[in-house]
Amino acid sequence: MENFTPISAIIGGVLIGLSSTLFLWLNGRIAGISGIAGELDSLDRNEITWRLLFLSGLIGGVAIYRTAGGTLQDIEIVSSIPVLISAGLMTGLGTRMGNGCTSGHGICGLARLSPRSFVAVSIFLGIAVITFFLTRHGSGGL
């Protein structure tokens, strides 16, 4: 557990929780990223605008963190291009089919005690652990 960073994890988690709180309180919506990113072709211009603003904020927040000298100055992606493409496709398809990802089902859905979210989170977390075990463990990477 030498990479465990409990303090920054808690602070980051609280920030994400506050973001979801603020969004529900002010705009009455679930801060679910796959849902927000998955309806950018709406015919209603207001819909597209707030969605794009939320996503710009998402990228901007990380940019601010970096400029402010956050501890993580580089990210590391070791997957090959075919793996990146297939995983990206599955992530997009899967979160649309299941109506949510870690944020919508995890942070928001579980707080609403939604049975659908309990099922979804248990499955995607479990499958992710198994997938990692089968593809990475001991083999050094895929």
Place this chain on the structure above:
Amino acid sequence: MKRYLAALLSGLLFGLGLGVSEMVNPQKVLGFLDVSGSWDPSLMLVLGAGLFVTIVTFRPITRMAKPVFDVDFSLPTSTAIDIKLIGGAILFGIGWGLVGYCPGPAIASLAYGEIESGIFLGAMFIGLYADRLYRRPTTII
């Protein structure tokens, strides 16, 4: 206008949270999935701390007559635990376990300008919009 600002501010807070907790780094996420190796429980704390906040705040908020800047709450109403939900969660779990990106961090990592994030994101957006091939437009305003 207020609604737009609220969306931007919520996004910013979310992005800051992903940065501070290092969830934008797939290696950090994969460290959590590696339960049988050098396990890094950070992701569990991020989820736990986030949930701790929302569990406290969501109940009083949803009891309000309406949100501050909108006429009504837009909350999911479906309760069906069907093959779509389960199949979707399985697909997403595989994708997540392969690379270590879920949608939020994948989009937020654009701030790092890595080509690999761009490739993942491109594929993810194709996946997000693939249902347009067979689904007819639902909202016409």
